[in-house]
Amino acid sequence: MTDTSEAARLAALREYRILDTAPERAFDDLTMLASHICGTPIALITLVDAERQWFKSRIGIALEETPRALSFCAHALTAPDMLIIPDAREDPRLRDNPLVTGDPHIRFYAGAPLVTPEGHTLGTLCVVDRVTRTLTPLQIAALDALRRQVQSQLELRRQVFELEQALGERDRAEAEQAGLIAELRTTHDNVRRLSAMIPFCSTCEFTMTIPADPAAIPALTDGVVHVLQEKHWNETDVMAVELALQEAVANAIRHGCGGDATKALQCSVAWDEAGEVVITVRDPGAGFDPAVVADPLDPENILKPSGRGIFLINGLMDDVRFADGGREVRMRKKKGTP
C-alpha cells in the first residue's frame, strides 16, 4: 500500500469517528453470530489505525487493541478477498508473531475485509481459533454476509453523524437568520419612527463624526436625501445638495485627512423653519486658501481631470463660505418650488 493510499485510508477511517468509542450492541451481535456460526472461541471487528489495530467489538479476548505490527488483520487489508490462514505456524508472515509463539497461541485466522463504498479497507470482521482448522463453504458465505452487515452498520453510523452535523448547521443558520431578522426589524422600526417625525420637524440639526472613509459617504448622502425628500424638496434641489455634500466630504477625506481612514471629519446638517438647509463639513487637515483655487472653466484648466469639486459646490448651493483657513466649508441652499 502506498503512503498516499494509506493516508487516504486513514482519513476515511477518521470520517467514521468510531475509534475508541464504547461497545455497541449492533456490532457485538454480529461478532457473536460470527463466533457461533464459525465455531471459533474468538471473533472480532478490527479497525486498523496508523500504529495499532483497535477492536470495536470482541468475543473471547480481553485486549482492546494490539500494536499494528502484531496484527493479522493488517495483512487482510491488502488481500483481494477473505484471508484464511488454517495454521499460522506455517505462514511465513505470521509464524514468528508473538501472538502465535506465545499467549493466546493463535493458529487459525479468517478475516473478511470491511471496505467502504469508496474502496478503502478499514479493518476486518475476523474469527480466530487456538487450534488449526478451516471453514466450510457455508461458514465462509455466512461470514461474508455478516461482513456486509458490519459495513452497513458503519455506513449507517457515518450517515447519522453527517445528518447530525447538517442539522446542527441548519439550526445554527436558522438561529443566525432569526437574530438578523430581529436586528433588521428593530432597525426598521427605529427608522420608521424617525422618518415619521421628519415632516413635522420645523428645525432640526444632525451633528456627526464620520470616519474619513469613502465607504461612509453613501450613508451620509442617502440620509440627507431621505430627509430632504421627506420635506418635499424637488428632485433638482435634492440632487444639488446631495452632490455638493458628496464633493465636500470627498474633498475633506482626500485633502483634509490625506485619505487616512483612521481620521475623522465633522459634519452637521441642519434645516430651519424657512426651509433652508445648512451643511457644514470640517476636516482636521492643514486647510487651504479658496481664493487661489484654479478656475476649472479657464481654457487652460477645462481639460484637467481634477479641480472641479469646489467649483461644483459653488454652482450647486446658494451660498458657500470657507472658514478656519479652509478647514471648514459651510454651504446653504433654500428649498425651491416643489
Next chain:
Amino acid sequence: MRAPSAPPTIRRAGDYNSAKPMVISERRVGDVTLLDLQGRLVFDDGDEEVRTHVNHLVSEARLKILLSLREVDYIDSCGVGVLIAKFMSLRRRGGDLRLVSISPRCRRVLTISRLLGVFQIFESEQDALASFADGAAR
C-alpha cells in the same frame, strides 16, 4: 444629537442598496469597444474600475471607446475627472472616447462643468457607432 467620541464602524459602500459596486459590461463592434457602465461613478466608487478597464483596452491597442452612461445614476467631480483623463489619453494616442445615452444626472454635472461640448455625445448607440465608422475619430 451628540457626536460620538470615535468614528463608528461602517459597512463598505457595496453594502448599501443605493451604492452597488460599478458593473462594466463590454461589447466589441469592429474596432469600437462599447462599455455599458452600471452604478455610481464617484470618488472611490466606480472611478477606479472605469480607469482600470479603459487602461486595459488601451494596452490591447483598442483606442475607440464608447461609454454608455444610461445607468450611471450618480457622478461627481472624480467621475468626471476619469472621463476627462481617459478622453485626453485616448486622443493623444489617436483614439477617442465618446459618450452615449447619458443619464439626466450625468448631463447636469457635465453641463455645470461646461464639458458637454468637449465630449461627442450621442442619443443612440447606432449613431455613436456610425460616427466612429465615419472616421471622425482621429
